[in-house]
């Protein structure tokens with residue numbers, strides 16, 4: 079099984095609650111408030127790891143949660159922060175907010191990471207609310223809820239070069255010959271059902287990554303065969319090696335094979351069809367291939383294209399082809415880096431400010447806004463002190479003014495999230 083696309087649910091830890099407590103010691107009759115703060119909830123990060131190749135580990139366990147922060151306790155003791163949760167994915171994973179349809183990150187380098195759910199802040203303990211005019215606050219702040227999100231992980235393999243061609247053309251045989259990869263090889267179509275990567279060593283310092291893509295057929299761009307699922311992997315490569323089975327009965331069939339696959343690439347996307355392409359005829363060791371060499375060369379040169387002949391069995395033509403592939407990707411190498419800023423542009427920064435809206439529903443004023451909901455959740459509005467503090471906060475954010483503007487009058491019911499209170503300006 080090879081999972082390259084999966085939906086997971088992540089939940090950050092809740093912040094610990096602040097504590098309500100007063101110092102109690104002998105001979106100190108009225109000790110001040112000493113309830114500590116709650117710890118921060120752990121956040122959930124997604125991080126790229128070069129060692130990983132698939133998203134399989136999320137298949138059985140798609141729900142992931144970071145640790146909650148601990149509650150504060152007396153003696154001004156703050157609760158411990160919850161630990162962050164790191165979810166490791168292969169390099170080349172695109173992280174998308176599945177509901178908002180935003181791309182949050184494109185993890186194209188080893189160890190790159192993105193925070194997908196922020197841990198809730200810990201609530202403040204009651205001693206933090208003490209002031210010269212407010213000596214014994216009997217309330218504390220609850221910890222914030224952690225963010226939750228549904229995330230789509232989409233793996234695009236990052237290989238320098240992809241092998242494309244009809245089934246049975248000899249792609250896997252070639253990959254096995256030039257790298258240590260061990261793909262299955264057999265004399266029937268669709269032997270390869272998942273992409274395989276192999277590292278090709280050019281010389282002591284130079285290597286490149288070659289991907290063996292399952293065979294394509296006519297209609298692949300529309301979803302025929304295994305096609306479309308894998309065409310997206312080719313989008314990231316710098317070049318394409320188009321392998322054509324040399325044992326086809328005539329040069330005409332060979333060039334027709336070439337055009338069919340080419341057409342699929344064009345239909346799938348313009349970025350695919352404009353990639354540098356190296357055309358290779360396989361199975362050169364067979365006499366029936368050797369007979370047609372001149373004819374094949376001619377048909378391609380009529381279209382202004384040159385071809386390589388190789389045999390993965392005897393190794394003929396392979397070193398020339400490897401040098402050519404390496405030269406091609408070296409030239410493109412620098413140009414491709416310009417892809418990265420583009421991916422960065424799609425990054426979404428989750429930045430929520432204190433914005434809110436007020437609606438009047440059945441004589442109640444309903445305030446909506448992310449921060450508002452959070453704040454309302456954090457205070458026990460049945461506690462008169464906490465309510466007063468909360469209303470003071472709202473005033474600071476301009477909520478009171480906005481309510482008046484909407485026509486709210488003393489005694490009207492105001493609702494924020496699940497909480498209700500009376501409006502007393």
Ligand SMILES: Nc1nc2c(ncn2[C@@H]2O[C@H](COP(=O)(O)OP(=O)(O)OP(=O)(O)O)[C@@H](O)[C@H]2O)c(=O)[nH]1
Pocket residue numbers: 243244245246247248249250251252262263264265266267268269270271291292293294360361362363364388389390391392
């Ligand atoms: N004589 C000869 N046979 C080859 C050569 N390369 C591949 N073959 C044979 O061609 C058949 C198909 O080879 P594969 O490498 O499995 O082909 P593929 O392109 O990976 O096929 P799919 O995985 O189905 O897309 C096998 O029987 C191979 O032994 C070659 O250079 N010479």
Ligand SMILES: [Mg+2]
Pocket residue numbers: 249250251261262263269270290292293
């Ligand atoms: Mg194969």
